[in-house]
Each structure stands twice: as structure tokens, then as C-alpha cells.
Amino acid sequence: METPLAVEHEARPELRHHFADEEQQRNAASLGMWWFLGTEIMFFGGMFCGYLVYRRMYFAEFAAASRTLDLKIGAFNTVVLLCSSLTVAMAVRSAQLGKRKMQVRMLLLTLVFGLSFIGIKGFEWHKKYVEHHIPTFNHYNVISGDGALTKEPGNAALLGLNDERMKDPVKLQQRQDEIQRRTKIFYSLYFALTGMHAIHMIVGVGIFIVITWMAHKGRFTPEYHTPLEIAGLYWHFVDIVWIYLFPLLYLIDRRGA
């Protein structure tokens, strides 16, 4: 049965049947994404909360372990991710101005930046594997070998390994076991946080492949580009999570390092 409403809707292909007009539809989509990002904050919040508790309990071990993360690569990756957010913003702007070619170009750049970030992160994780810093494996070792914490300048003092009482081999052994255990918590949180972030990046790249395809097909106009806009919101959010992760994980205490 054709209602007058259905006829009216036929001329507006992007308007779904249950909305009165495009503005209501756009507002609903955007509010939905904002609330979804709210749930994401709570999702990461649980881990951040665990991080804060343990960082306060085991500050020295957290700081020492944090120094083994590669600051240069981390900083570079931060820049890569910020650039990707810039290209997303420019893609949205070009959609508003109706510049299709520019739009597609910016979206492709976003994909390149996003994939580079994931690649660089993978490289960093591999480094942690080589250094025996992955907490789940039996060869986990932060006391001796390639991944010894004391290789970083200042760490021995920070961990209290230069103290007078550490001359006693039993005490030293006890302290070293303690450091093994506590840094394991740091690395567990490091992998859980960056892993969860990477999963969000991979989902984001998946979304943006679809968005790029839609842009290529000319689906976005200055009047209608809601999918691009809300996908952009998601991308910026994932970027912001990293902006918090970077100092919390890499920059706990770099003095003297």
C-alpha cells in the first residue's frame, strides 16, 4: 500500500523510512556515534583504572619498564596517527565542498597512515618479543639478557639495585623476583591496552575501506555525507585514545634516561 509518505520518500534515496527528514536522520546518526564513543571511553576506562592502581603501587617498576619502550618509534607513530586524523578532517571538508577527487585522495592517505601505524606497532611488539618482554611466555626476562632493565641508564638506581643491602645475594634475588613479577603487570597492561587499541585501528581501517569505496562511487554530496562524518568521529576517537596511551605508557619517567 503506497502511502503519500512513501511517495514523498522515493525522491530522497538516502532518507530511511522512519525518519521525518534528513536533518533528523543526520542528528540521530551523529548522536548515536557520540554515545557509542562514550561506551568506548568506559571500555578503555576499566583498563586505565587498573593501570592507575598498579602504577601507584609499583611506580619504580612501571617507570623502569616504561623506559624500555622505544620513545622514537612511539613518537613517530603518534605523528603518523595525528596526520591520519588531519586527512580524515580534510576528507570531510572536501565532502562538504563537493570535491570528490580530493575526498578520495584524502581517504586513501588516511588508509596509508592507518596501516603504517599498525605496521609500526607490530614492529614494536616484535621487538618486545625479541627482548623477552612478552609476559605470557616462559622466557620472560627483565633481569638479564637482551631485555635487562638495567641496560637503560638510571634504571638500576631507580629500582634500588645499587643499594647497600643488595650486596646480599639472597636479598638481591628476592628483589629481582619482585621486579620480574611487577614489570610483568606493566607489560600485561601495555599489551592489553595497545592490543585493544590496535583492534580498534583494524576495525577503523575496515570501515574506511568501505567509506573510500563509497566516496569513489560518488555517494557523498555536500548535502549528504553522514557515514563519512560519523566514521570520522570514530577515527578521531581511536586517535585520542592513543594520545593518552602514549604518555601513560612511554613517558612515565624519562628523567636521566
Next chain:
Amino acid sequence: MATVAVPVERKNYLNAEYGIRSWLFTTDHKRIALLYLVSITAMFFVGGFFALLIRLELLTPAGDLLLADTYNKMFSMHGQVMVFFFLIPSIPAVLGNFLIPMMIGAKDLAFPRINLLSWYIYIAGAGLYLWCIFSGGVDTGWTFYVPFSSLFSNTHVIEAGLAIFIAGFSSILTGLNFVVTVHRMRAPGMTWGRLPLFVWSHYATSIIMLLGTPVIAITLVLVVLERTLNLGIFDPSRGGDPVLFQHLFWFYSHPAVYIMILPSMAVVSEIIPCFSRKRVFGYTFVAMSSIGIAVIGFLVWAHHMFVAGISLYSALVFSFLTFLVAVPSAIKVFNWTATMYKGSLSFSTPMLYAIGFIGLFTIGGLTGVFLATLGVDVHVHDTYFVIAHFHYVMVGGAVLGFLGGMHFWWPKITGRLYPEGWGRLAAVIVFIGFNLTFFPQFILGYLGMPRRYWDYSHMPEWQGLNVLSTAGASILAVGYLLPMVYMLWSLRYGKIAGDNPWQATGLEWKTPSPPPTFNFDETPIVTEEAYEYEKMPLPEEVSLER
């Protein structure tokens, strides 16, 4: 088109399309609500089966029916199935889904496809959980407490945790849909001050779903990682902190209690004015108390941990905040009572459930205040007193609300009336069976019977009360089965309901029963506040009774 149409039969959401595909691929919120209704009812009977075995085991002091390990699995899976797969989705996903768009005058929820997706996610979670049950079950208690769940339990903790993780996303998406729908889809003239209280309560519920559920999701992920990758974040022997797990767990799972009870309050707020023929007393207070419960409900979680080694000062603060959350609940109870005062009451089935709700929820809530008192909590912590308390809230509150709501809106959902006499009988049976089951447990708990014990042969004097409780549980079971039977019967033989059998206010009653696919033939324009019962005529049956 080819069907021979009976000219008088109206097209509605049920007969618009036929066939299994028209249900599995529907985006109609009303059909999705029915999909949920069937699936949560199935899960309810799974959880009920475990409860039955628990009560049978406790009939005699000796641990003779089940093995100790089996008993542990029974109460764990009873709790997890009932909380995560029945109570949390119950009213929101069924009645909320069905009614919210109609109550605010919209054609559908804001994101119909996401609504369908959330049902599929629920089915995936429930399916995984059933698989976990059939492959041997889980014995951690419904709370998954570490380090038992991470280091010692040899049961299917990972499957159970992931099942609940998955089901959590279904409730996040439902909450998201409700919030956006209430903000963006209201009909012209439907201001916030004119929203039915049902919608207000569901709005508050959705906020808890959105902000709480992700936290338990990540907590369960951490437990799963702890088990699979041997991490040690919660393992005290490796520097981890098991109390941190309890904090994270209860940060969701205490507000989850309000996810279960607020929708029941939503239902009661609709039923009471209708069967009192009066405007609800103190609309703004009832609406705001829902928001108050949602906000304060987030600040009370550590009252589950008074004996877990938290500091005295934080225990005092959480004790105080827990007293505080009783205030908005009390406001609601007083306002419902005041609504009934000098109203012209009729004790139809939904009203019986609503009145039962007020009484039982009051007992459940007040015993909650006892438990929030530090000294009392130390005495009755982990006893049957706690079990009785939260069953008064979750069964006496949430399940009675669900049954009341199902009866109230059954004519709207199906277009047919259930048999009123049987309805009242079942409501009375549920009320008696419930009290007989759970009131003795208050006494048992006060006498010191611990929860989760399978054998109490060292205290044979507890048997009498346990026999009462088991007897009550079988009466309660009859009370649950009866509505299922006569409601299914009414689908075919029930009287045709008409658009508004109760002469209730609210937009959902202004559209035909069952409603057309897009709810309204033309978008309604709202010109008055909710609950204008002074202007409504008395329902036919009520006027006949007088």
C-alpha cells in the same frame, strides 16, 4: 497480493508478511521485541531448571541429590543465565523495544538494523553460553571472582565469560538505540515533560547500560586473558590485586541491578495510574527519581566488598551512598501509593502484579538498607539473607514487573485478551509461591545459613525452613507456567481486544491492536500531558462490574 484477503481485516505488523525470513530479517521493532520474547523465555526456563535442582538438593540437609561440584555449577549457571540472559534483556528488549517508539509517536527506533543486530548478538551470546552448559558448565559463582576463576577453576570459564561479553554488546546497542530514539524521534508536541514515565525509566536504564556494560566487558576480557595467557593482573601471588577485579566487576554489576529494576518501575508507573483512573502523583519526582537512581546507582558498588578488605573510610562512604540510593526508590513507592489514594481502583491482573511489586520491592529495598549498614552486613554477609534480599528485588521486583507488563500490553501486542480469571489466579499463585520461597530464606540467613552450601547436615534444624522454601518454589513454578499456557491459548481463542481495552492514556493505545507496521497511519501530534485519566471514560468491563 495473491492472497484472498478478508476485506475487514486490517494490515498489521503480524500479518503484513509471513514466513520465517520475514521474521529473521525484520527491522520492525515490534517483531524484534517478539523475537526477544521467545528467546528470553527459553533462557528463563533454562535458569529455572537450575533453580529447581538447587531447591531439590536443599530439601534435605545431606548433600544427596547432586555432587558437590555439580551443585556449584547449578547455582553459578542459575545466576548467570537469569541475570545476563533473562533479567537484563527482559523488559527493555521486549516491552521497551515494542513500546518506546509507539509511546513517543515514532515509526521505529532510530536504528532499526542495529536493533536487529543486537538480537543476533544476544543469540550468539546465548548460544555460546548454552554450548558452555552442555560441554560441562562453569562453577565460579555468577560473579567470576578471581583468583578462583583465573587460577583454580577447571570448568568452562572462558566460554562463559566470552558469552557474557558478547551478550553485553547486545545490551549496549539496545541502550544506544533507546537513548537516541528518545532524543531524536519524538513526535511533534511530545516534550520531555510529556513523556510517559515508562520512557523516562527506560532512558535512565539505557544510560546505565551504555556506561556500565563496557566495564564488565573489559573486565571479563582481562579474566579470559589471565586464564589463556597467564598474565597475573589479578593474581595476588604475582603482585596482582583480586580486589581490583571486584571493584571492576561491581562497577557494572551493581548498576546492573538498576538495569533490572528500573524497567519494572517503568511498567508499574504505567499500570498504577491506569487502574486507579488517576493522573500519576508527582510526575516530575517519579521521572527525576529514575535519573537519580541511575546516577547514584553508579556510586555504591563497593558495598559488595565491606568484608573484602577495603578501607574503613571508603566503606563508610559507600555505606552512606547506599542509604542515599534508597531515597529515589522510596520516592517512587510513595508516589505510586499516593496515586492509588482515593483513586477508583480495579484489581485487574496487571494491577495485582503492580501492587505485588510495590510490596515485595519495598521489602527487598529495605533489607538492602539493612545490608548497607556496616555492622549488619558483617553478620549476614554471604548468608541466605543476602539471597533473599536480592531475590525480593529481582524476582519480587523485576519478574513481577515483567509479568504485569506482559499482561497489560498483551492486548496491544497480540490484539487479543488473556482470560482475566486465570490471570488473577496466576498472579495470586505467583505472589504466594514467591513469598513462601524467599521469606524463609531471610530467617535462614539471619540464623547463619551460608549461601552456596550444598550440605547442611551439621545444622539439621534448618531443614524446616528449607522445606517451606522448596515447597514455595514449586508453587512459584506453577505460577510461571500458567500465564504461558493461557497466553498461548489466548493467541487463538482469546477475545478480540479492541484498540484500548483498559481505556489507558498514551499514544500506544491510540493506534490499532495489533499496530500497523509503521505504528501510526499519520504522525500523531501531542497536545496534552501524560496520564490525563480525568478525561478518559471508564473501561467497559470495569463499568460493568460496578
